[in-house]
Amino acid sequence: MPHINLTNEYPGIRSLFIYRPETAAPMNALVQAMLHNPHPSLSAGERELIATYVSRLNTCKYCCNIHGAIAKHQLGNNGDIVQQVLSDPETAPISSKMKALLKIAAKVQSGGKNVLPADIELARSEGATDIELHDAVLIAAAFCMYNRYVDGLATWQPDDAELYDKMGEQRAREGYLTPPFKVATGDSQ
Amino acid sequence: MAHIKLLNEELPGIVGLLNYRPETARPLLDLAETLLRGPSSLTSGEREIIAASVSYWNKCHFCHTSHAAAAAAHLGSDIGLIDDIKAGLPNTPVSDKLRALLHIAHQVQRNGKNVTDEDISFARDLGATDQELHDTVLIAAAFCMYNRYVDGLGTWAPGPNEAYTAMGERMAHVGYGKN
Numbered sequence A: 001m002p003h004i005n006l007t008n009e010y011p012g013i014r015s016l017f018i019y020r021p022e023t024a025a026p027m028n029a030l031v032q033a034m035l036h037n038p039h040p041s042l043s044a045g046e047r048e049l050i051a052t053y054v055s056r057l058n059t060c061k062y063c064c065n066i067h068g069a070i071a072k073h074q075l076g077n078n079g080d081i082v083q084q085v086l087s088d089p090e091t092a093p094i095s096s097k098m099k100a101l102l103k104i105a106a107k108v109q110s111g112g113k114n115v116l117p118a119d120i121e122l123a124r125s126e127g128a129t130d131i132e133l134h135d136a137v138l139i140a141a142a143f144c145m146y147n148r149y150v151d152g153l154a155t156w157q158p159d160d161a162e163l164y165d166k167m168g169e170q171r172a173r174e175g176y177l178t179p180p181f182k183v184a185t186g187d188s189q
Numbered sequence B: 001m002a003h004i005k006l007l008n009e010e011l012p013g014i015v016g017l018l019n020y021r022p023e024t025a026r027p028l029l030d031l032a033e034t035l036l037r038g039p040s041s042l043t044s045g046e047r048e049i050i051a052a053s054v055s056y057w058n059k060c061h062f063c064h065t066s067h068a069a070a071a072a073a074h075l076g077s078d079i080g081l082i083d084d085i086k087a088g089l090p091n092t093p094v095s096d097k098l099r100a101l102l103h104i105a106h107q108v109q110r111n112g113k114n115v116t117d118e119d120i121s122f123a124r125d126l127g128a129t130d131q132e133l134h135d136t137v138l139i140a141a142a143f144c145m146y147n148r149y150v151d152g153l154g155t156w157a158p159g160p161n162e163a164y165t166a167m168g169e170r171m172a173h174v175g176y177g178k179n
Helices: A012-019 A021-036 A044-057 A061-074 A079-087 A096-110 A117-125 A130-152 A161-174 B013-020 B022-037 B044-057 B061-075 B081-086 B096-110 B117-125 B130-152 B161-173
Strands: none
Touching: A012 A021, A012 A061, A012 A130, A021 A044, A021 A130, A021 B022, A044 A061, A044 A079, A044 A096, A044 A130, A061 A079, A061 A130, A061 A161, A096 A117, A096 A130, A096 B130, A117 A130, A130 B096, A130 B130, B013 B022, B013 B061, B013 B130, B022 B044, B022 B130, B044 B061, B044 B081, B044 B096, B044 B130, B044 B161, B061 B081, B061 B130, B061 B161, B081 B161, B096 B117, B096 B130, B117 B130
């Protein structure tokens, strides 16, 4: 049961966005700008991997599953990369630059001050640009917000992998600003 | 020195970052404006106290001191409020409801799952509404973002409390993303 009466049956953050449209608008605009809009050098799939990984570190089931599904669809329907990043970024089939950015994202997740000049230098030596460093830090920081919002109000977080895949396909294709489709609530709490 | 080359290195804390990346600055500012100055049954002073407290627990000097200064500007208190927020408000007359909401904010600061049914019913018994509970959780969560953004990129921040007085006045009375 969510901690407050959300009066709708959408899962995760979608239930909160419908409850409070005034804050949903900037939160959705932020995720659209960070993860979906064209980027000078990071693909949408790479940016979704950062979001998915940080959500896992924060143990937020809904955000990890939905962004994992979006990442999969942004990466040419390759769910293996997502699972490998979640189990160990160091051995996952991603670029050395992405590994260094994920390391920075993990530092941000544990506390902004944990990012050290050496972490930045390592990422730079693998080719990371200022914009990429900026965006990796902001994506990691922002998911420390979205994850806490979703868990802190105890939203409904289904266990249905197919549902996340379907929602993820929609977001990969349409971005974040279109309405969510109605979810069958048979397994709603 | 920040970890990246900002366009204007004299701008402190989040200000230099917002100036660096306008695409993400707009929603970040709109969210702060809505959360802290938009219509709510919590006063802006109360909401700034939540923001400043979470920022203190996250050890973000810039966000803590500037939002505490904004709280002082809303409440007409002197700048001593900044240190009183650090100490858990022993010398500031705040409602028991706000103290219960601050406890929830502290739980969120550690991890969203730390908020218990008991924390929620305790705040409800002191008069907290659904929207106040929602906004408290979201303010706490949002400052877990702003704080990490500011510190994760190694921005600089003025030291003494007095350096934040004018900034706090502007945040309180002009707003976020307003000129």
